[in-house]
Amino acid sequence: MKTTEFNIAIAGVGGQGVTLLARILGNAAIKEGLSVRIGEVYGASQRGGSVVSHIRFGENAFSPIIPNGRADVLLGLEVSEAARRIRALKPNGLVILNVYKIDPVEVKTGLSEYPSISRLVNAFKLITDQIITVNATDIATDLGDVRLSNIVLLGVLAGLSVLPISIKTLRQSIWGNVPLAMRNLNMKAFKIGFNLRNP
Amino acid sequence: MLSNFYKKFVKWLCMYNLYEDSPGKKTLMMGNIAVARGAIEAGVQVVTGYPGTPATETLEALSKVAGKAGIYVEVSTNEKVAVEIASAAAISNLRALVIMKQVGLNVASDIANVINLSGCNGGLVIYIADDVGPLVSQNEQDTRIYSRLMHLPCLEPSTPQEAKDMIKYAFEISENYKIPVILRSTLRLSHMSSSVTLGKINISRNKPNFVKDINRYLVLDFIARSEHEALHKKINKIKADAEKNPFNILKIKGEKNLGIITSGLCYLYVEETLKHCGLQDQVSVLKLSFSYPLPTGLILKFLQNVKYVLIVEEVEPVLENEIKAISFDNNKKVMVSKVFGRNSGHLPWAGEINLIHIAKALSKISNTELHLTPDIYQKYGEIEKLAPPRYLSFCAGCPHLATFYAMRKALMQQGYKENEWVVAGDIGCYGIAPFSAVKMMDTSFCMGSSIGLACGFKLALKDTPVIAVIGDSTFYHSGISGIVNAMWNTKGIVIVVMDNKTTAMTGHQPNPGVSIRIDGSESKPIDIADVIKGLGIKFIEIVDPYNVKKTKDIIIKALKYVSERSEPAVIITRRECAILSLREKRKSGQRITPFFVDEDKCIGCRICTQFYGCLALGWDKNIKKAFIDPKSCMGCSVCSQICPSKAIIKKEESN
Numbered sequence: 109m110k111t112t113e114f115n116i117a118i119a120g121v122g123g124q125g126v127t128l129l130a131r132i133l134g135n136a137a138i139k140e141g142l143s144v145r146i147g148e149v150y151g152a153s154q155r156g157g158s159v160v161s162h163i164r165f166g167e168n169a170f171s172p173i174i175p176n177g178r179a180d181v182l183l184g185l186e187v188s189e190a191a192r193r194i195r196a197l198k199p200n201g202l203v204i205l206n207v208y209k210i211d212p213v214e215v216k217t218g219l220s221e222y223p224s225i226s227r228l229v230n231a232f233k234l235i236t237d238q239i240i241t242v243n244a245t246d247i248a249t250d251l252g253d254v255r256l257s258n259i260v261l262l263g264v265l266a267g268l269s270v271l272p273i274s275i276k277t278l279r280q281s282i283w284g285n286v287p288l289a290m291r292n293l294n295m296k297a298f299k300i301g302f303n304l305r306n307p
Numbered sequence: 308m309l310s311n312f313y314k315k316f317v318k319w320l321c322m323y324n325l326y327e328d329s330p331g332k333k334t335l336m337m338g339n340i341a342v343a344r345g346a347i348e349a350g351v352q353v354v355t356g357y358p359g360t361p362a363t364e365t366l367e368a369l370s371k372v373a374g375k376a377g378i379y380v381e382v383s384t385n386e387k388v389a390v391e392i393a394s395a396a397a398i399s400n401l402r403a404l405v406i407m408k409q410v411g412l413n414v415a416s417d418i419a420n421v422i423n424l425s426g427c428n429g430g431l432v433i434y435i436a437d438d439v440g441p442l443v444s445q446n447e448q449d450t451r452i453y454s455r456l457m458h459l460p461c462l463e464p465s466t467p468q469e470a471k472d473m474i475k476y477a478f479e480i481s482e483n484y485k486i487p488v489i490l491r492s493t494l495r496l497s498h499m500s501s502s503v504t505l506g507k508i509n510i511s512r513n514k515p516n517f518v519k520d521i522n523r524y525l526v527l528d529f530i531a532r533s534e535h536e537a538l539h540k541k542i543n544k545i546k547a548d549a550e551k552n553p554f555n556i557l558k559i560k561g562e563k564n565l566g567i568i569t570s571g572l573c574y575l576y577v578e579e580t581l582k583h584c585g586l587q588d589q590v591s592v593l594k595l596s597f598s599y600p601l602p603t604g605l606i607l608k609f610l611q612n613v614k615y616v617l618i619v620e621e622v623e624p625v626l627e628n629e630i631k632a633i634s635f636d637n638n639k640k641v642m643v644s645k646v647f648g649r650n651s652g653h654l655p656w657a658g659e660i661n662l663i664h665i666a667k668a669l670s671k672i673s674n675t676e677l678h679l680t681p682d683i684y685q686k687y688g689e690i691e692k693l694a695p696p697r698y699l700s701f702c703a704g705c706p707h708l709a710t711f712y713a714m715r716k717a718l719m720q721q722g723y724k725e726n727e728w729v730v731a732g733d734i735g736c737y738g739i740a741p742f743s744a745v746k747m748m749d750t751s752f753c754m755g756s757s758i759g760l761a762c763g764f765k766l767a768l769k770d771t772p773v774i775a776v777i778g779d780s781t782f783y784h785s786g787i788s789g790i791v792n793a794m795w796n797t798k799g800i801v802i803v804v805m806d807n808k809t810t811a812m813t814g815h816q817p818n819p820g821v822s823i824r825i826d827g828s829e830s831k832p833i834d835i836a837d838v839i840k841g842l843g844i845k846f847i848e849i850v851d852p853y854n855v856k857k858t859k860d861i862i863i864k865a866l867k868y869v870s871e872r873s874e875p876a877v878i879i880t881r882r883e884c885a886i887l888s889l890r891e892k893r894k895s896g897q898r899i900t901p902f903f904v905d906e907d908k909c910i911g912c913r914i915c916t917q918f919y920g921c922l923a924l925g926w927d928k929n930i931k932k933a934f935i936d937p938k939s940c941m942g943c944s945v946c947s948q949i950c951p952s953k954a955i956i957k958k959e960e961s962n
Binding site for chain 2: 121130131134135137138143144145146147148149150156157158168169170171172173175176177188189191192194195211212213214215216217218219220221222223227228231232234235
């Protein structure tokens with residue numbers, strides 16, 4: 109599947125597996141001979157910090173950073189983090205949100221407020237009508253490992269048939285990029301996510 | 308203790324096919340890993356450096372394949388030592404690579420400004436990743452200015468593929484001209500991943516050989532003068548390579564009006580801006596591979612074809628100023644009438660360049676409207692502002708946090724008020740302290756600077772209690788010289804060495820205080836207390852910061868000690884980094900018993916959340932009680948010690 113430009117911004121909190129998703133998508137793209145650029149910042153943003161990965165496919169995607177308003181998809185592993193990265197999304201772009209929040213320290217200690225999830229989700233309507241909400245963390249927890257929520261969301265994205273990558277390649281890339289012992293569980297998580305929109 | 312962690316890391320790195328000998332294979336690589344791969348393909352023999360974002364991954368990656376590839380890799384005490392070791396190796400005909408972040412070159416500049424004169428025999432490449440932004444550093448200094456001061460050729464790759472190929476080329480230039488070469492990256496390139504086509508791994512190795520030559524290696528005044536002249540001649544010769552190499556890109560387009568000269572990652576921004584604005588066939592582009600020395604001929608050729616030229620570079624107007632000089636010297640030959648960039652106000656003076664900057668500059672120069680982003684900015688802002696701030700925070704159970712809490716308590720118990728003490732900080736995770744609930748630390752400048760600064764504050768402020776805080780890795784890096792000064796020049800300061808047995812902020816690289824080196828080999832740890840004792844400092848206390856009262860009492864004792872005499876007191880707060888300790892516990896199957904808040908006893912004073920603020924602590928505003936997230940709690944017990952109503956207890960104690 110060829111594309112001249114397709115951009116995905118993945119937002120989340122350190123430890124949620126944002127960079128793993130980027131690696132899975134990047135490796136899959138290379139396998140299909142699709143040009144790929146991934147932009148990330150490592151170092152200070154680990155361990156509970158705000159994390160974003162920019163994944164860009166196609167010949168017209170030169171820079172590793174998605175220019176403002178050019179992301180086709182914004183994938184939020186945490187709701188407020190997706191809101192923080194909204195500037196990447198193009199008007200009426202696709203937003204996939206994990207209905208899950210992780211309180212920052214300031215909120216936990218009562219120094220700052222976390223808006224209600226419904227208020228956050230509704231706010232995205234200012235930019236787009238394409239908002240998909242998933243309880244990925246709940247699904248992952250039921251599967252036995254909360255860390256699988258990123259793969260559930262990837263499954264949802266794959267199920268929407270918007271990616272310029274085949275499902276087969278994507279599945280292979282998950283298989284090759286997750287720890288050996290976790291392979292089957294990850295495939296299961298992907299399948300559940302995939303079927304959420306393709307019953 | 309660390310070995311398990313490293314084994315896991317090796318597995319992770321294997322995904323990058325670092326040592327896979329399959330030329331032609333395409334693989335996903337981060338810029339820093341591509342540099343490591345390029346060094347392997349170039350047949351590097353000695354690798355030194357000091358961890359620092361955004362360059363760390365190169366050093367780590369090479370250390371993981373060191374044994375397999377027969378490469379010597381070390382984390383040196385600091386960047387200066389790293390360049391010294393690599394220099395001697397390269398003088399002895401080996402191929403050597405030094406890895407550091409931009410500010411590391413400040414530390415290494417002393418030796419780098421001399422080794423340029425004597426040069427090398429085996430290739431010597433210094434890989435420096437500049438933090439433009441800056442996103443994770445104390446400044447955004449431009450290494451390309453150093454390359455001019457040092458007269459060291461400076462190469463600038465634009466993609467991970469180029470980074471891999473250019474480091475091989477850098478080794479060639481270095482060996483051909485017997486001169487160290489700088490490979491300069493910027494954070495976005497270092498941390499960018501894209502497809503890289505692997506090349507052949509060079510298994511041939513240079514033979515070690517040192518030919519004595521005092522006219523080269525004994526750089527004294529009279530030698531330096533003649534070598535300085537020779538160095539200029541060398542650089543002039545290298546200009547021929549700068550003119551002709553496969554990494555320059557020259558595209559003459561359109562009506563011969565507008566052109567852009569760029570280098571490094573900015574080239575990608577330029578190409579994308581032109582593409583999106585539909586200007587690819589109208590604007591000429593010159594991408595330079597050498598930012599020092601500049602290829603005058605190639606630049607002239609470009610300037611003969613365009614009337615206006617915009618220089619897009621990060622982060623100082625280095626190319627801009629020199630290209631202006633070139634066009635001035637050749638004003639009869641060139642067509643260009645104006646050079647735009649930072650000096651002309653077309654691009655910002657600081658921070659990263661983005662597509663909007665370039666489009667705006669082009670609009671201004673060509674007097675046309677160029678639109679890049681949707682005009683609904685305000686709506687974006689409304690969504691954005693809903694996100695609560697997520698600052699960097701100390702990890703749950705961080706021993707540094709406990710130390711700072713005890714420090715504040717100690718100062719307050721001694722009757723000092725907030726504005727009556729000075730805490731000079733240093734570079735490390737503890738830099739989070741001023742932004743955390745403990746709100747400690749008044750200054751932070753550069754590696755190892757806290758102690759010197761504390762001496763200066765003491766000199767200026769006399770009766771004010773002055774505390775220097777420094778981490779273990781930073782202590783070995785450049786804190787020792789400050790402590791020697793504090794002792795010999797008799798300054799009554801308290802020095803707190805926060806010894807968490809790792810270089811935590813950059814991802815847990817080992818330091819001289821631990822027994823396993825970065826390549827997994829064993830060494831004898833150097834005890835900080837022994838070093839301090841050797842200086843004749845009499846007040847040395849080692850304390851576990853998880854013991855709040857004891858830590859506080861020792862700090863009080865130290866404050867009293869230094870107020871009575873002009874001599875430093877040293878406290879070592881020793882406790883392994885909470886992340887490492889958590890990993891070890893998980894691996895060995897040890898259960899962590901979290902603490903919890905007994906709601907009946909909690910009086911809602913909020914001391915734990917507002918003055919200590921561990922990541923595992925929370926405040927339930929409905930019932931007005933504190934709570935502990937059992938998934939985050941490390942079981943360190945610090946909060947239970949500071950709770951005035953003894954409401955925080957261990958799970959098992961409640962049964």
